[in-house]
Amino acid sequence: MTDWIQAHDAPSAPVELDTLDLASLAPGHHRIAIRLADDPAGRPVFAPALVAKGARPGPVFGITAAVHGNEINGMPTIHQLFKRIPPEELSGTVVGVTIVNLPGYLRFKRTFPDGTDLNRIMPGKADGNESQIYAYRVKTRILDGFDVLFDLHTASFGRVNTLYVRADMTHPETAALARAVGPQIIVHNAGGDGSVRGTVASQGKPAVTVEIGDPQVVDGAKIRASRIGIRDAMEQLGMLPPDDQVAPHNAVECTSSQWLYTEAGGVLDVPVVLAQRLKRGETIAYLYDAWGAKLRTYHAPFDAIVVGKSTNPVARAGARIVHLGVVGAP
Template identity: 45%
Template sequence: MNTFYNIPVIKQLDLESFEANSLSYRWLQIVSNGIGQPIFIPVMIAKGKEEGPTLGLTAVVHGNELNGMSVIQKVFAELDLDKLSGTLVGVPVMNIPSILLNERRFLDGADLNRIMPGKKDGNRSQVYAHRIVNRIVKHFDYMLDLHTASFGRINSFYVRADLSSKIAYQLACIQNPQIILNAPPKDGTLRGAAADYGIDAITVEVGDPDRFQKGMIRSGLSGVFNTMAYLGMYETKIEQEEEKPIICKRSYWIYCDKGGIVQVHTKLTQKLKKGDHIATVRNVFGEVVKEYYAPEKGVVIGQSVNPVGQTGSRLIHLGIV
């Protein structure tokens, strides 16, 4: 078997080939770059003593989403194999080309989380997405896909899940999020591609982009161990917060229709009433161009922190409770 930095290289994820009660690291060759060098995805495999389900943890589908990578690293660092049943698979970085460039999107400008499951004979991003799904994700029984906000925005600790699924709802609740958003996976997401394989999956939004946030990482870590306990994979108690999450049936972004210097006045998880003041836009001379107000009752899931906003820029992500 070929190795890279003393870690074996594989082209397919064959979970049956790993021994019980073992922790293994692999480089999975996914594609080749423009001069023929292989591009590897790191994969972490923990197999318990007893049979059980396979839980997949994925992160950095967007290249600027770092908190999820740290969550996966810490899960495997704290894992006690003697308490594990089934198989835990961690993929700390899905989008290798983009994390190296500190870019959110793939090399050809595509959002990988909008083109899943990709195409076998498609363009660069489509082939990459197709191989992620077929070489890694399809082997899972359950999946937690870890994300963050995009550049210039911040997020609460919240979960996207199809709440018509009882399992997805339970998985969402035991993450102990601040907000749970009902979001059927029909938009080309990795979660949607997993659902097409019959995999129960949720998206966990672990804070802000391009940084490591200790509190958010701690919350994500707790959610993973809660998930393993819920699935009967790990000998531990489910840690439940006293404060229940806010359940949102839907959500949408509010945009500015006047460009300028933007000041958002809300806070994450703030509950709004219709007419509450949410943002002010000023021109370069400091004069107020327009004030923005909540169009209806809701809660702030995420918001912009970029003060320079062209017409059409995002203000707040409003969840409808």
């Protein structure tokens, strides 16, 4: 081995499980691989997961990441969180699935290999097509074992997000956990959209989506903030004693949000900044043609806060411009 490579102790091989069988695990930390499918060569397709099983009983707190395969930030968030979960201080069990959509992850893609968005087809179908079967197994082998869900995402390609949370704020336990995370913005969203969060929420369980920055990157500051906030949510549930780090509690809460789209193609410039408060009529974007002539100026259609925005200047007709939140309580 060359002198610039330092070897560390080999970690224990992950334990392969066909389903998230927490009863079979002793108190402590575990590295597991939950088998979800077989590829055409017969190799297992699995979801890597960390489990911290506490010394005392309590809820199963589930965290999922990379349901969209190129949304990486959730994975190091789980890694860092688990370094701060001593099983002897834990009541209940924490499960962190670092990659739900392994086939998408391997291709640097948001979607499943058949082009389907797994976060729109939950709970899938036991006898469906490729992505429906996979979604069904994610639900039955992983999600159904959770009492609480935190689903970690990022923006999509060509867009940036604030650190924001989507949750059904009319569900009191969900609302309390969403606030515990201490994001910049909380958007009320009831679910019912075929999402992982919606599937768990439809069972009456608290379920929160956390949007952590941008795709296919590791963003240290947003990961740290998310890690502190998710740990605070566990503390609020009585699963862990308070530590010395507390998320800020100054989130702007929104009743709804919507994207604005271009209606023409061109070169898009979106000069607003993330979390900027906008008055109705304020300028939010410009569209130019390929010769530099200004084609359109876009204005805020209502008083809003900028939840996310496009960073890709190459705009087709129907390109996303900004994601605007409507400030208020549902």
